[in-house]
Amino acid sequence: MVVEAKVIEHIRNILEKFDDKYMLDGRIKKTKVIEDLDKYDHDLIKALLADELIYNSYTEKIADVEVFKVNQFIEMLEFKKYWEDSYTKYSNKIGLTAGGRFIDDSTDVVLDFPFKDTVLKAGMSKEDLENSNDADELFLNEVIAKPEIDELFEPKVLVNARRYDNSNRGGYETSSISDDDNLVIKGNNLIALHSLKKRYAGKIKLIYIDVPYNTKKDSFKYNDKFNHSTWLTFIKSRLEIAKEFLSERGVIFVHLDDNEVKYLGVLMDEIFGRENFVELITVVNNPRGRDYGGIANMHEFIYVYKNSMAELNTIADIDKKFKYEDKYGGFDIRELRNRNTTFHIGNRPNLVYPIYVDPNSRDKSGFYKVSEIQDESYTIPVLPKKSRGIQTVWRWGKSKFIENKNINVIAKLMKDGGWSIQEKYRKNTVMARSVWWDKEVNSEKGTIHLQELFGKKVFMFPKPEGTLKRIIEIATNERDLVMDFFMGSATTQAVAMKMKRRFIGIEQMDYINTVSVPRLQKVIEGEQGGISKDVSWQGGGSFVYAELMEKNQGYLKDLQRSESIQELMEVYNRMKENADIDFRLDLEKFEEEINNFNSLDERRRELIRILDKNQLYYNYANIDDENVRDLISDNDYKFNKSFYNKDGE
Structure with missing residues (x-):
């Protein structure tokens, strides 16, 4: 509390420099300060962060970015007397989680409430936002003790x-x-x-x-x-x-798109390991592009990370057409040889071995069968000109040749009388590329498909x-x-x-x-x-x-959907009957102050704040408690037993 008192003193000294913009009769205009902080007023934030105590107390480096913990700073300003001191002592002590440092040092951590159903300063939906004057509506983190997060x-x-x-x-x-x-x-x-x-x-x-x-x-x-x-x-x-x-x-x-792509890479390196990065794929999903600042943006990104034993597959090459066909399907041909000059018979002898070309096996496409030489005393037939039938094969190992010789390895008689050992290239796949620019990934296809459905x-x-x-x-x-x-x-x-x-x-x-x-x-x-x-x-x-199974989550939704103060208070009355209210709340003092909030958003925010956020849903551990079991059908009860205990017990 001593540090907090010093911070308030420093804040007063800073705000007084703005004349009467933020001060009135020696008192801080909290609403105006909070409003400008929500709008990220440059002059105000610059002045606050120039103060060493405020800077050290309310900034933190995350993914090499200096972050002003605005939410914690605002919570300190918004402190209401109906909260117990024990809550205040740690609610303003720590900031946004990053790298696990505070988890190691303290049992009090920031709970980052989940997206879509989380606590916001105003509403959740697009419609709520359109009706809000806060154009920079911020996500509201709440600080709770580690044991409560475990329960959540x-x-x-x-x-x-x-x-x-x-x-x-x-x-x-x-x-x-x-x-x-x-x-x-x-x-x-x-x-x-x-x-x-x-x-x-x-x-x-x-x-x-x-x-x-x-x-x-x-x-x-x-x-x-x-x-x-x-x-x-x-x-x-x-x-x-x-x-x-x-x-x-x-x-x-x-x-994701380019808004956060640079920082996500740093974060994923930290979590999955830089050594497990595979690729940052560029997906050209809008060939026409969207002009957001002078250069038409045409693409999004996909980060790919894998665990150490993962193997990635080739993908179907839907545009590939084959010149030849046999009973196994279409194929092209390519010479079977070593294409890497670093490898040679001296350092890769296992890739070099002889095979035999049967000169009497020519098919209608002009290809000859090949086989493995099984016996060193094999009589080599006299073949035309330069070749005598035995050919040295590069590229495939012996075992792979034996596996594929009747399907994928052939020979062709060349114009000069020599033999070319060839591979039937029949696999209709290619290695995935780092840029996807084809009609299959065009974003319009997804929209059209759903419209048709x-x-x-x-x-x-x-x-x-x-x-x-x-x-x-x-x-x-x-x-x-x-x-x-x-x-x-x-x-x-x-x-x-x-x-x-x-x-x-x-x-x-x-x-x-x-x-x-x-x-x-x-x-x-x-x-x-x-x-x-x-x-x-x-x-x-x-x-x-x-x-x-919703618990406080249902009340949270109702508060977010309320369109008037009357609706809010009706929800609040139901909350008092059945909801789990934060145990640190002095309900009597809260009710003395809640009617002082004339703004719908302000009152909504305070009512959301008093809900116990680690009781959004019912815990499975309590499924046999009488007050929980009575709310669950016999069918759902059996389903939970099946889901959490495979033997159903």
């Missing part, structure tokens, strides 16, 4: 479990789940990941996420308006738990199925498990199903039940858009759907 990340109760397959268009209740089942979870992605951890950690072959771009343009039905430091901490907490899900052969693809525009800028097909093709094989915890319109899950991969999807917004799940139902029914024709998709498959 405890596995949660799952409800409304349903199975979707071809037998019932609307799905039907299910009381069990197996490792072969695809899974869709509705709920906060950070908390959901911790609920899935025990069952799926170390089992995911591919994680693909299309993260919030931090565009400040709010293109989706949620706020894509983070300040830079908050975006970093938000992504960091999710990447750290995501890493635990990857198998030893796992790969992660993270899709639903008869109208139902989602902003969905990724095209061609992009996900390429990623899944590179990183997985059939039956591998794919995860996307920013599920959106379910492009990843739709493509995974069509390509015979298993999947996990997590989405919190309500469009999961109007877009995401209905889209997957259409895939099961055999819809023919996207990549369906490329992979000969005819329908089938299934998935299990479940929701995190």
Whole structure:
């Protein structure tokens, strides 16, 4: 408290230099100061950070960026007397998490509340933002003790479990789940990941996420308006738990635009290891480009990192046409020889060995069969001119030659009478490139596809199925498990199903039940858009759907959706009856002050603040408590037992 008192004294001295802009009769105009801090007023912030005490107390370096911890600074200014001192003592002591330094030094850490359902200074949705005067609305971090965070990340109760397959268009209740089942979870992605951890950690072959771009343009039905430091901490907490899900052969693809691409690379180096960086893919998804500042932007980026044992596949070369064909399919030919002059018979003798050309085996295309010489006393026939039938083969090892000699190795008689040993080049794949510039990744294809499925525009800028097909093709094989915890319109899950991969999807917004799940139902029914024709998709498959069981989360949503102070107070009255209120709150003092807030946003913010944020959902550990068990159907109770305990006990 001594440091806080000194900070206030320093703040007064600084604000007095602005005449009466921030001071009135010796008192700080907190509302005006907070308003200008929210707008990142350059003069004010420059003056504050010029003070050594304030600079040392409220800045931190994250990913080599100096960050002013505005949220913590504002919380200190906003301190209300209805909070217990024990809360204040640590709520202003530490800042944004980075590199785990404070976790090592203290049991008090910053909880970075999950995106979309998190605590914001105003509302959550695009409509809320349009009605707000705060053009620089910021994400609000809240500080709680480490034991409370542990409880927040405890596995949660799952409800409304349903199975979707071809037998019932609307799905039907299910009381069990197996490792072969695809899974869709509705709920906060950070908390959901911790609920899935025990069952799926170390089992995911591919994680693909299309993260919030931090565009400040709010293109989706949620706020894509983070300040830079908050975006970093938000992504960091999710990447750290995501890493635990990857198998030893796992790969992660993270899709974003240029707003945060430079800093994400530093963060991913820290979490996944610089040595595990594979590539930064450039995706030219809008050939016409968008003019955002003098140069038309045409592309987005995908970071690729892999675990040490991962092997990436080649991808289908859909434009490749073959000149020849045999009973195994089309092929071209290329000379089978050593193309690396560094290798020679002296240092790579295992790549050099003799084979025999049968001069009587010419087929209609002019090719001759070759075979391995089995006996050193083999009689060599006299062949035309320069060659005597034995040829030294480079490039393939002996074992590979034996494996492929009847399919992929042939000989051709040259004009000069010599023999050319050739390889049938039939593999219709190529190594993936670092720049994707073709019609399959054009962003318009995703939008058109969804419009065709639903008869109208139902989602902003969905990724095209061609992009996900390429990623899944590179990183997985059939039956591998794919995860996307920013599920959106379910492009990843739709493509995974069509390509015979298993999947996990997590989405919190309500469009999961109007877009995401209905889209997957259409895939099961055999819809023919996207990549369906490329992979000969005819329908089938299934998935299990479940929701995190809301507790305080329901009140949080109601507060965010309230359009008047009256509606807010009606929610508050219900909160007093059943919600978990922060235990540090002096409710009597709070009610003395809450009516002093005339602004809808201010009152909303205070009501959101008093909710106990580590009680957003019901913990699975409490499923047998009488007050919890009574809220859960018998079917969902059995489903939870199946999900968290494979033996059902």
